[in-house]
Amino acid sequence: MKTRPAAAPAIPPTAKPTNPVAPGGASPATAVPARTEAFQAGTTSSRAADLEGASHGYTSPTKVECPFSADEKKVLSQKIPCPALAGMFNAGMLKVEKDGTVKIPDLERALSQLGPSAVTRKVLTNGADNTDDVKGSFNLFKLNGSNLDHTGSSGIRQDGVHPERFELLMSFSKDGQRLTAKDLADAGEQFAKEDPGLRGRVTQLAEMTIVLEVFGQRAADGTRFFTREDARQLFVDGCIPSSWQPPALPGKVGIVDVLGGTALSLFRQLFNGR
Ligand code: HEM
Numbered sequence: 001m002k003t004r005p006a007a008a009p010a011i012p013p014t015a016k017p018t019n020p021v022a023p024g025g026a027s028p029a030t031a032v033p034a035r036t037e038a039f040q041a042g043t044t045s046s047r048a049a050d051l052e053g054a055s056h057g058y059t060s061p062t063k064v065e066c067p068f069s070a071d072e073k074k075v076l077s078q079k080i081p082c083p084a085l086a087g088m089f090n091a092g093m094l095k096v097e098k099d100g101t102v103k104i105p106d107l108e109r110a111l112s113q114l115g116p117s118a119v120t121r122k123v124l125t126n127g128a129d130n131t132d133d134v135k136g137s138f139n140l141f142k143l144n145g146s147n148l149d150h151t152g153s154s155g156i157r158q159d160g161v162h163p164e165r166f167e168l169l170m171s172f173s174k175d176g177q178r179l180t181a182k183d184l185a186d187a188g189e190q191f192a193k194e195d196p197g198l199r200g201r202v203t204q205l206a207e208m209t210i211v212l213e214v215f216g217q218r219a220a221d222g223t224r225f226f227t228r229e230d231a232r233q234l235f236v237d238g239c240i241p242s243s244w245q246p247p248a249l250p251g252k253v254g255i256v257d258v259l260g261g262t263a264l265s266l267f268r269q270l271f272n273g274r
Contacts, residue, residue: 056090057239060113063092064106076100077238079141081149081157084211086238088114089140100141104129107138115214115247117254127271148271151200152192153207156235166236170228179226184208203271213253215244 068076073090080086088094088110095106104125111121128138131146143149144159156165172187173179179187188208192201215234216224226234230241 057087057233057237057242058091058244060092064095066092066096067098068096076141078157078161079144080238081144081153081159083157083234083238084114084214085140085143086157087215087234087240090237090239094140096140100139101134101137102128102140103137112250113246115250115253116210117251120210120254121251123271150203151195151197152188152204153195153200154187154191154204154235155195157238161236161238163236166232169235170231173228177228179212179228179231181209181212181224184212206271210253215241217243 066073077086077090080089085094089096093110093113094102095110096102107128108121108125111124116124127148129135131138131143131148154165154169156162156169158165168190169187170176170179172183172190174183185205185208188201188204191204211234212224212226215230216226217230219225226241227243230243233239233241
């Protein structure tokens with residue numbers, strides 16, 4: 001169960017900062033820039049992106065059919081706590097019915113285009129299938145408060161979109177521009193302190209590691225990173241970063257590769273409840 005006070009929905013009404021403490025002790029006020037206030041005042045994330053001249057993220061060349069208008073998608077995206085699921089939804093990779101139902105084979109198809117290995121996909125699809133009593137599907141818009149909800153998350157997309165939590169995440173960037181694996185791990189430490197729990201700590205570490213492996217850009221030394229814009233598109237806008245390209249060889253990102261075998265069994269237990 002989450003112990004962090006539930007963050008107020010950001011859009012609308014005005015989001016309430018959840019006592020973020022930036023590295024170096026920056027106050028919440030200094031950690032949240034002016035454009036966040038504009039967002040909190042009722043602008044949508046996509047409008048914020050337009051103002052900054054940002055694109056709308058990656059779009060699949062083979063979009064699945066979608067029962068929602070563009071405006072409906074913007075509103076519905078904010079109900080999806082997972083940046084990867086929101087990204088697949090907005091990119092047209094995930095087939096979703098009007099009531100939010102996603103069939104597990106459709107989730108599997110979308111995940112297989114992103115890069116996770118077959119074992120990782122199995123853990124993720126089982127986890128999705130166990131979020132409600134209906135076998136073979138899950139509801140994309142009813143994941144907040146589900147059994148996959150865990151402690152220690154960034155809170156950016158928890159019960160709405162909270163840009164001030166994104167600024168807290170970015171405040172862990174050592175150069176102020178990029179988020180590296182170390183930066184994400186440091187941020188995870190902070191989130192775990194705010195909202196403790198072993199289940200959350202491990203799940204959050206696994207999620208942040210996979211998200212960087214799947215959507216991050218590759219530096220010259222082979223390590224992955226997010227630019228500020230990549231991270232904002234993913235976490236705040238719920239879009240796959242426009243810098244992302246489908247992997248030439250999908251199915252390569254495994255939890256074992258990124259975290260080690262012990263983490264896989266722990267993650268499986270926690271994500272799949274066994
Ligand atoms: C490539 C696949 C995936 C990646 C990279 C990924 C990544 C992430 C990340 C990084 C977060 C943490 C967000 C934060 O702390 O702000 C998250 C949260 C979440 N993910 Fe995913 N995810 C993936 C697939 C899935 C699937 C298949 C489900 C199943 C329905 C799912 C359900 C969730 C839920 C419910 C949360 C919110 C947890 C909470 O805040 O307590 N994710 N995911």
